[in-house]
Amino acid sequence: MSAGHAGESTYHYLCIGCPLGCRLELDESQGEIVEVRGNSCKKGEEFARQEHHDPRRLVTTTVAIEGARWQRVPVKTSASVPKALVRELCAALMGVQVHAPIAAGDIIVADVLGTGVDVVATRSMPAV
Numbered sequence: 855m856s857a858g859h860a861g862e863s864t865y866h867y868l869c870i871g872c873p874l875g876c877r878l879e880l881d882e883s884q885g886e887i888v889e890v891r892g893n894s895c896k897k898g899e900e901f902a903r904q905e906h907h908d909p910r911r912l913v914t915t916t917v918a919i920e921g922a923r924w925q926r927v928p929v930k931t932s933a934s935v936p937k938a939l940v941r942e943l944c945a946a947l948m949g950v951q952v953h954a955p956i957a958a959g960d961i962i963v964a965d966v967l968g969t970g971v972d973v974v975a976t977r978s979m980p981a982v
């Protein structure tokens with residue numbers, strides 16, 4: 855954050871909406887967003903506003919699986935979760951073990967950490 859004029863503050867964010875990675879600047883005055891700059895498309899402005907008030911991330915990782923050809927199955931959150939919970943969520947998934955067969959889209963953990971978001975498998979793994 856940097857201080858602007860007349861109680862205005864500027865916050866800097868890196869847009870993760872696409873590989874271009876635009877550097878965004880958001881001006882806030884008295885709790886109100888007054889301007890977003892640096893975005894090359896509308897998505898960047900939406901990202902800056904969301905990131906400013908309620909930063910969220912999709913999480914992709916793996917969990918242990920038993921009885922399949924591989925030892926871990928890829929999973930992701932079905933929607934974005936608060937950024938502040940990402941570390942805790944990954945730690946919670948470290949202790950999860952599922953059993954084959956698993957189909958892509960199967961719910962691995964429902965309502966993870968009470969977020970209302972499920973963790974789902976992104977790949978099918980038949981039993982061996």
Ligand code: SF4
Nearest residue numbers: 869871872875876898
């Ligand atoms: S502002 Fe638009 S063009 Fe720039 S990184 Fe974000 S999504 Fe991509």
